[in-house]
Amino acid sequence: MKNLYKYIFAAMLTLGTTTSCSDFLDESPKGVIDKDKAFSRPDQMVTSAYAMLGDCWYSYPFNLWPYGDLASDDCLKGGSGTTDTGYHPMEIWSTMTSTPGEFDELWYRLFCAVSRCNRALLSLEQYGNDKLGEETCKQRVAEVKFLRAHFYYKLITMFRQVPWIDENVTANNLQEQTRNDEFTYEELFGKIINDFKEAYDVLPDVQTDKNRVNKIAAASYLAKCYLTLAYGDGYEATNGYDHINKEYMQKVVEYTKVVKDDPNYGYLEDYGDIFLPEEKNSKESIFAVQTSDYKEDNTTYGRANWSNMLNGVWGMWSCGWDFHKPSQDLVNAFKTKNGLPEFDDYNKTIDYPINGSPNAQKWDPRLFHTVGMPTFPYKYEKEYTLTKANSRTPNTYGYYCSMKEVPQRSKGETYDGSWQAFAMNDYVFRYTDVMLMRAEALIETDNLSEARTIINDIRQRAKNSVDKHIAYAENQCEIALYPETYFQDKTTARK
Template identity: 35%
Template sequence: MRNLYNSTKKLIVLGAASFLVLGACSDEYLEEVTYGEVSPSEMTKVENVEKAIISTYSVLNGQIDGSSNAYNSPASNWSFGDVVSDDCYKGGGGTGDQNQIHQMELYNTAPTTYDVERKWMALYEGVKRSNEAMKLLIASEDFDTELKTQRMAELRFLRGHYYFELKKIYNRIPYIDETAETVEDYARSNTEFTSEELWAKIEADFQAAYEVLPETQEEVGRPTNLAAMAYLAKTYVFQGKWQEAYDATTEVMGGSYGLLDDFQSVFLPENDNSKEIIFAVQYSVNDGQSSNYNGSIGDRLSAPGGPYYSQYGFHRPSQNLVNAFKTDANGLPVQDNVNVSETDNVDPRLDVTIGRPGIPYKDLDIIYEDSWARDLATYGPFAPKKRIVSANSPYHVLVWPYVNALNYYIIRYAEVLLWRAEAAVELGNLEEARSLVNQVRERAANSSYVKTLDGSSDAANYNISTYDTEWTDTQTARDLVRLESRLELAMEGHRFFNLVRWGVAKETIDAYLEVEKTRRTHLTNASFSSGKNEYWPIPQEYIDSVEDGTVTQNEGY
């Protein structure tokens, strides 16, 4: 899709109110039509308003133009949420390959870093499209009244999502709503509102969406009322509003969502919209879209190599993450950060999540080998696996750009259970927290395990059990819930943001780097600065473009 933008303010507006983005459908390029070429009566026709709404959904995947570099603004946040945590390395063909992400991994990000600019631009494109579609919807006289109310709720949900992402990544952000009329209206200070006021605005969008959206949607991909409530719970969790988070998760857990029986099955494209998936970015391939840009374009560099995949080799699991899956004789986490050996017991989710030498990879009837790993000497032998689609699947594209149709799950039910467990701990309900964590672990225990190639036995010593001893210490309970979140959600782009909101980013990453630097020399110069590296810098180009000088750079940059 093309983007027309004002060159001085492109990082936030990409044209703002100077054009309307329209498209034939969700899987076609969106055509941009200037106001000068289309009469207002045409623009507010029902079919054109619907196209504007679809265009708001279409940038959920981080793809905002006709290039293939959505990996610099990925919906999955693999670089923003995993590579900068203790879960992953950048990977690729050495430190010079996508060097700006290497600098992010070293906590040496700058206001001119391309990915920082690109992510900002993609998210504000979502904000802008939400606002423009709202205005057209309001102005449309022919829209069915009931459907109009629902579509407005969808747009508020989407705007809430885009602003949530901006808040968790950049913290101090400009806030622009549907009253914006000109490009200049989008050139706003990022300190106009306090953090609390920004969160309140995000909450208001999700609350408004919840009050209107239906319990179910005929068209997959559109949010439900409980999806809005789940997202509202997420805003509460990020603010430490534990009673509100507890109450919100109560409602979500009382609905139709739930855990799938099998952990591996969650990450199959054919189960993309199962009962476990509360809201997701919808991907598709072989749908007529040029270059399969409706596929997982932001994650295309994760291809693990070997005989079936391109060897881009990015998003590589850390040794620390692999070690986190080790268990003892009772099936409980060990957490000694000693490298896993062939004889060690491990959580069965390890070999669903990570490609390890000696373990079969997907259903390809092949053993993963360390030779698959690009730049083995730098980044080690491990590969992503959980969100890689089998090369045998019709949902995987075997040619460039090597994408798949596995949706990106923004919120899934297991995460809601773990938020609820966090809230329960903070409210003093330690036994409830234990029960919730045990639900997640029990599902893992009862799932199908990775087998040897001949199917005669488990591929490793899988051993996982529930916590059967009463939880009586708050800090221990808190640590165990956080650990379960890491294990369950590994490689899904959440880890770094969780460390930040828990207030343990500095201590966790320092401990990680102390050991990991002895394993991976590319991390030698990595250093996390408290009070700085929890958030990304405001793009310098945006600061320079706001002529009244009211944009304040984040601390330390």
């Protein structure tokens, strides 16, 4: 064995005498963009920052469904059982005592996105005016600051205390020295708000390149930031209605008015259309992560929504992994009595509709657009009627399935193979979302009448969303508008 090492060492010495050491060290790595060349192309650096919006995966979904829907009472994880992925701790609220890799992956990928934004800003600072012109450069800086704030909003939502790494930290290579307790929760939010405000002040209402962020998206995010801060610092003891900051609530009213007054956005006429791929960039969509089918963009695989790749229905798609299962609590919440929600009593009994068998229990029509249930058509198509066989582990996760994040089955398989995904946009802000934020803030600033108008407009749209897609459930639907008596005081209006 010693002799073998001698021969290998001798061969290495011989190689060293016949090959220039400097040539070997100076060889550019393959498949990697040269740093200086990349930085000298500011518009491409901005594009690389945009690309991070959809750079998600089922184990680090940027739409955060495992940490929102799953951690609340809206859904169950699904899949083959409790050990399928590391998300089970989220649904049983044991995340403080477990260390799932999903948390680490999400942290890493979101900071990769922040890094792309910072590098794009440095490129714009150095080359932007010369290569793009002063006005375009100014707009691109605003776009990238919007993107950075978008990713930081997710970070602060998930992790609360995070290190603020901006372009100055990146330029000076101080990432490892930047602490996560340098700024308070409120100060971090202030930095996020500043980025969105810079974007808001510069960006146009409508972009020539349609898929770039604009002023209306920035206004929507500013409203959301102020609405989050308006309730307190996020800790249970110092958060909620007793800690309302009316100045912040007024900011929500102001920024949502910008959205409300813009003629390019509004309620899509039928609620069901919002969640069909052909309507994914309708007037309802203010800011959405764009996806594509390979047949649309002429690439090999397209740009899928990898956040939702596990959420197809079992037995309906070739790779329906049956995650994101609506809960019974969510279904019960759609109950109505005389067309109005059963605020206090909805969960006293377990109920569910059966296709063709109406009874005294009536439902908000949005149930049939949201939750797939046995005996009902899957995404409105009778030839694909759901049965109990369309649940992978019913004894653990029940028989419901989620419909909003998937296309209709008749449109064919979007991506073939064991890792099927769908070309469904991920909405960040819909017009309806922003108007509900406005209604919430109006209630807290004592304008109950306008809040009622907004909420009733949305309910009227739901009432009108029966005939086109869910006529088979018409005799099980009942929804009414709120009378004035429901908006005489804040407590009832909040419900």
